[in-house]
Amino acid sequence: MDAGDLRMFEAVARHGAMSRAAAELHTVQSNVTARIRSLEEGLGCRLFDRGPAGVTLTEAGRRLLPYAERIPRLLADAARAVRDDGTPRGRLVIGSLETTAALRLAPLLATYAGACPEVDLVLRPGTTCELVAAVRDGSVDGAFVCGPVADPALEQRPMFREELAVLAAPGTRALDALIAAGNVRIVVLRAGCSYRQRLEALLARRGVPAPRLMEFGTLEAIFACVAAGLGITLLPRALVAEARGAAGLAVLTLPPAEATVETVFLRRRGAFASSALAVLLTQAERAFGLAAAA
Amino acid sequence: MDAGDLRMFEAVARHGAMSRAAAELHTVQSNVTARIRSLEEGLGCRLFDRGPAGVTLTEAGRRLLPYAERIPRLLADAARAVRDDGTPRGRLVIGSLETTAALRLAPLLATYAGACPEVDLVLRPGTTCELVAAVRDGSVDGAFVCGPVADPALEQRPMFREELAVLAAPGTRALDALIAAGNVRIVVLRAGCSYRQRLEALLARRGVPAPRLMEFGTLEAIFACVAAGLGITLLPRALVAEARGAAGLAVLTLPPAEATVETVFLRRRGAFASSALAVLLTQAERAFGLAAAA
């Protein structure tokens, strides 16, 4: 058994088909077939059940899969660790909610860029759901998302608390009045996982089970939409003060229990922490100061 | 980079010489040289400084070493996990102090052997020091040793507490009287790491800094030696009642703080737990019942 075999095995398991795995690995199907077969021979048991429309993992294959995911990752970490001599350099990919990036991250990133000129910093915006998945599969080194995230494979560090508020059309006085009027529609940023879930939960507690949904790609579009009375949204209160386009909107305060959301920095547990990431974390904890890892 | 490269790298690092690593790996030196070189080229940095009398790790090499130890281990775990279908079988190597084996393990192992007839159980006796090292390097799957063991790479589960007593020549009334008489000599089983350390610490607290030492390979020899007045030893009180050869020896009770020792079961943290090991642990916790992992 070899790390190359495991990579191949993992790709086959993920695609459920040897031919598609071959395409991903830039090789030919016959090759994949042969190596999986030799892997099975080496281990002494079948890893896949062959069906006419692809393959499925056997019990033994299911037991191998977690190792097939970990070992190539560990090899990649090893290569990074060797190259990392302590001075931050290379590529650092950080995920963030768009609202967090707009509101909180600018000064941190500016300081960071000054301190680590050799780092190519990439900021990848996304929703909490998307970013959690990205951290899991290693496509970002870490991400600022809405906590808490209950996943034993991930490690979260609290960063800061944010106050949320409901935005509604100008002149709106209270959320309950809106609800009483019926036909509440919510407006979210993209699939806006965590804010949308919070807003839906919040409405559900007030007797609105499944509000209509509208989804936009930019904050400005959402503001315009809310201003026009087409729906309400949930966003950090601090954002409203800063953002162009939000002037005039009604900002409805929520009870404290529903209003605060904690932003955490998420990393894959056990993953290699490059110097570039270590410096960012140090600076972030100094800047935001909600330290104490969870 | 490849798991095979890492195995080779690790062997070279451990031996400090490519030629000796080649011998261990059953290959020739030119091969090791070439693969290390290609590994270095692939990573883009030197891993070893070549000297006339061997090689030494560079900084980068030191960063790679922990990965080179983990990844081959993980591969071996993967192979075991695949073969382990839930029914305990195969080889299970358990370390234990000889005194623990003699006093406590027999009923557990008898039950276990009955429950898991397909397991080849190997009991490897040793001192706490030796067994801790054996657990670390994976040559035993787990071991019963004297706790606590402070090593973040190891995981310990408390099993039971044992009362220790000092054995001395027949007729001896008190430890202090012996010490006052001067020339205290201690008798231990092999290099008898933990009992010896305890006995030395115990004497040091009573003003005897570095007692003379005698070392024997069997309990019977120790009993005979103590009976002849050649020295004292420290052993589980329960052992004295059972063991042949201990009759007539003076059993000196110690203050409770010094008398009790906790026996823990030690495993490498994160290592694969085979079904065979899982069953043993379950039975051990049922039998000894000092559960709650640490």
Next chain:
DNA sequence: TTCCAGCCATCACCGCAGGAGATGGAGCAC
């Protein structure tokens, strides 16, 4: 000093694992 015993680097040689490509059979949709 010379000699030797280790060490590592380099070279030429070669076997074979493993990649490429073609073919065939099996199931499924139409």
Next chain:
DNA sequence: GTGCTCCATCTCCTGCGGTGATGGCTGGAA
């Protein structure tokens, strides 16, 4: 039936990696 997508198998062949010989280097022994 035809056509599609699977996987298995076969042949061919490149190149990685193993082998063994040689040479350079250093340090210690004679």
